Amino acid sequence: MNATSILPANAPPVDKYKQAFQEEAREILVELESTLLELNEHPDDSELVGKAFRGLHTIKGSGAMFGFEEVAAFTHNLENAFDGIRTGRLHVTPELIDLTLAALDQIKVMLNSTGDAKVADASSDCDIQDRLVKLIGLDGHQRADSPTPPTIETSFDAHAEMTTWKIQFSPGPDLLRTGADPLLMLRELKQLGELRVVTDKLELPPIGELDPERCYLRWEMLLTSLAAREAIADVFLFVEDECELTIEPVAPAAPAVSAPEVAAGPELKWNRRADDHVGESSIRVPAAKLDQFVDLVGELVTVQARLGEIAARGDDADVVAVSEEVERLTSALRENSMSIRMLPIRGTFERFRRLVHDLARDLRKEVELALDGSETELDKTVIDRLNDPLMHLIRNSVDHGIEPPELRLAAGKKAVATVRLSARYSGANVLIEVSDDGAGIDVEAVRKHAVAKGLIAGDAHLTEAQVSSLIMSAGFTTARRVTDVSGRGVGMDVVRQSVEALRGTIHLSSKSGIGTTITLRLPLTLAIIDGLLVRVGHAFFVLPLANSLECVELTRQDIADANGKHVATVRGEIIPYIRLREHFNITTERPEREQIMIAETEDGRCGFVVDEVLGDHQTVIKNLGRFYRHVQFISGATILGDGTVALILDPDRVIQDALRAASEVSRGRAALPPEACRGTGDGLQLNSS
Numbered sequence: 001m002n003a004t005s006i007l008p009a010n011a012p013p014v015d016k017y018k019q020a021f022q023e024e025a026r027e028i029l030v031e032l033e034s035t036l037l038e039l040n041e042h043p044d045d046s047e048l049v050g051k052a053f054r055g056l057h058t059i060k061g062s063g064a065m066f067g068f069e070e071v072a073a074f075t076h077n078l079e080n081a082f083d084g085i086r087t088g089r090l091h092v093t094p095e096l097i098d099l100t101l102a103a104l105d106q107i108k109v110m111l112n113s114t115g116d117a118k119v120a121d122a123s124s125d126c127d128i129q130d131r132l133v134k135l136i137g138l139d140g141h142q143r144a145d146s147p148t149p150p151t152i153e154t155s156f157d158a159h160a161e162m163t164t165w166k167i168q169f170s171p172g173p174d175l176l177r178t179g180a181d182p183l184l185m186l187r188e189l190k191q192l193g194e195l196r197v198v199t200d201k202l203e204l205p206p207i208g209e210l211d212p213e214r215c216y217l218r219w220e221m222l223l224t225s226l227a228a229r230e231a232i233a234d235v236f237l238f239v240e241d242e243c244e245l246t247i248e249p250v251a252p253a254a255p256a257v258s259a260p261e262v263a264a265g266p267e268l269k270w271n272r273r274a275d276d277h278v279g280e281s282s283i284r285v286p287a288a289k290l291d292q293f294v295d296l297v298g299e300l301v302t303v304q305a306r307l308g309e310i311a312a313r314g315d316d317a318d319v320v321a322v323s324e325e326v327e328r329l330t331s332a333l334r335e336n337s338m339s340i341r342m343l344p345i346r347g348t349f350e351r352f353r354r355l356v357h358d359l360a361r362d363l364r365k366e367v368e369l370a371l372d373g374s375e376t377e378l379d380k381t382v383i384d385r386l387n388d389p390l391m392h393l394i395r396n397s398v399d400h401g402i403e404p405p406e407l408r409l410a411a412g413k414k415a416v417a418t419v420r421l422s423a424r425y426s427g428a429n430v431l432i433e434v435s436d437d438g439a440g441i442d443v444e445a446v447r448k449h450a451v452a453k454g455l456i457a458g459d460a461h462l463t464e465a466q467v468s469s470l471i472m473s474a475g476f477t478t479a480r481r482v483t484d485v486s487g488r489g490v491g492m493d494v495v496r497q498s499v500e501a502l503r504g505t506i507h508l509s510s511k512s513g514i515g516t517t518i519t520l521r522l523p524l525t526l527a528i529i530d531g532l533l534v535r536v537g538h539a540f541f542v543l544p545l546a547n548s549l550e551c552v553e554l555t556r557q558d559i560a561d562a563n564g565k566h567v568a569t570v571r572g573e574i575i576p577y578i579r580l581r582e583h584f585n586i587t588t589e590r591p592e593r594e595q596i597m598i599a600e601t602e603d604g605r606c607g608f609v610v611d612e613v614l615g616d617h618q619t620v621i622k623n624l625g626r627f628y629r630h631v632q633f634i635s636g637a638t639i640l641g642d643g644t645v646a647l648i649l650d651p652d653r654v655i656q657d658a659l660r661a662a663s664e665v666s667r668g669r670a671a672l673p674p675e676a677c678r679g680t681g682d683g684l685q686l687n688s689s
């Protein structure tokens with residue numbers, strides 16, 4: 001579960017529980033969508049059927065406990081349908097999957113309402129219920145406006161034997177505070193067969209000491225039923241973390257034989273499972289509190305750097321020792337705080353299964369979504385802002401990239417197309433790719449539209465990659481008509497702006513008839529990174545340590561041997577380099593010996609010539625503000641221990657900016673619009689002052 005739900009600190013207890021249920025229910029709905037779409041592809045997978053049933057059962061049971069009777073009643077027939085599939089009475093069909101997905105959308109509407117048994121669109125509710133009843137032939141169904149809570153209609157295996165189960169149910173003391181009602185669970189058990197109950201009241205205090213929100217009772221029960229153990233355990237599914245529960249068979253019994261009497265004595269032996277409370281536990285923390293925590297850690301890192309500067313200037317051994325200890329603890333705290341913010345991207349990826357399913361149906365195409373690297377972790381802030389750009393990319397792939405089935409077959413391809421969404425680590429970055437095996441980008445069509453819109457000159461000499469990049473220009477589209485899916489020319493522009501706002505880059509590659517791949521390079525985190533502090537004149541810069549490979553000296557003789565070219569030979573390998581002094585127009589005198597910081601970039605190994613490499617630096621990233629938002633090769637700034645500001649460089653974009661500047665000098669500035677280049681920017685002028 002995603003442990004970042006936001007609950008107001010001053011919300012009443014009941015409201016907090018309702019909000020907690022809403023958050024958890026929304027997460028379950030996301031998992032249900034993914035499960036249903038997998039089930040559509042593998043209709044005979046009993047594990048997927050069971051997973052869908054448990055999700056629906058949890059929403060129904062928890063909804064009834066927390067006052068969402070409409071949600072519980074509406075989910076009831078869906079649960080019955082999947083129970084019928086579990087027992088073989090019903091079968092998975094595409095129509096059932098589509099209807100269930102529509103029902104999940106309606107549940108989302110109910111969850112977003114006030115929770116007071118009012119539904120925003122009752123007509124949609126009734127329509128879905130009617131279609132569901134007609135499809136699966138349920139009798140005695142309840143509509144969402146039914147005032148009575150749903151009852152259990154569990155189907156049993158025709159070959160099952162009547163079994164007596166001994167059930168020991170010991171709720172935790174705080175179970176009532178979560179809004180759970182044990183009485184509802186006992187009533188649900190009674191629907192499964194013949195139930196005998198003994199209540200243990202030994203822990204019940206005198207009435208004057210009784211806490212009405214605390215649970216003091218325990219129950220021992222005998223249930224004679226055809227139901228399997230899993231069906232009985234499902235009754236307690238949504239409180240299993242708040243109780244001690246054992247379910248054991250006593251002995252098979254004929255249906256006509258009544259269950260044995262349960263001894264009503266006060267001594268009940270409660271069996272605790274050996275693995276209870278052994279596994280990892282988790283808590284929900286409001287996202288705002290987590291962000292505040294990371295901000296405070298960032299401030300602590302800055303203060304620790306100041307302490308280190310003070311210790312280095314003095315001769316007090318005690319101060320040095322304390323500074324080193326604070327540095328160690330701060331580093332550990334920083335790593336811990338950042339790991340808390342790191343979440344797998346799986347949840348974001350899974351949401352797009354439904355999008356691809358619906359788009360393929362509406363566009364009459366056959367498309368499947370393949371996911372790779374779903375366990376790759378990213379900063380929660382980055383993940384939260386990825387949804388829109390990825391949605392636009394996938395919609396473009398399905399609408400523009402993928403051909404209709406008949407055209408694919410004519411071209412010798414499979415009728416079913418594939419859109420692949422993948423993620424992998426690359427140093428301090430994560431690469432997210434959206435690729436398809438469609439027709440690719442029509443370069444000539446893009447060029448003609450670009451010339452018609454005045455984005456490029458008619459005689460401009462551009463590579464295919466540069467022409468393809470024009471589709472990310474604002475308002476650019478090659479669609480002949482506007483549809484509900486695309487055609488307005490805003491999608492790719494939104495993607496570009498969103499990625500740049502995350503300090504990332506976007507790269508597009510396409511081959512006619514083979515497909516298109518769009519790669520997003522994004523930083524792992526937007527808060528704190530390990531950096532390498534360097535100096536050029538009186539200016540300080542930080543290069544990401546994950547990109548840095550090594551540091552070598554550059555002498556006047558090395559420069560002379562290169563015959564004026566910006567290259568250096570490092571152990572037999574020729575490494576091109578960018579002199580930051582020249583690139584940023586820093587006018588201080590160049591030292592006798594300079595240093596080349598060699599980094600791994602998208603374009604291979606490249607060097608950055610600086611005056612001095614000062615060492616590692618824990619870098620707290622600060623935004624430069626709106627005034628510098630177009631300076632793409634600067635990731636942000638950080639404050640050093642003495643209060644000096646150091647700029648954080650993005651090595652890939654520094655290289656792209658240098659290449660763009662060289663291209664403009666050789667071909668003229670009007671040859672390419674900024675949108676056609678990665679790493680665009682107006683340049684940043686620094687001087688020695």
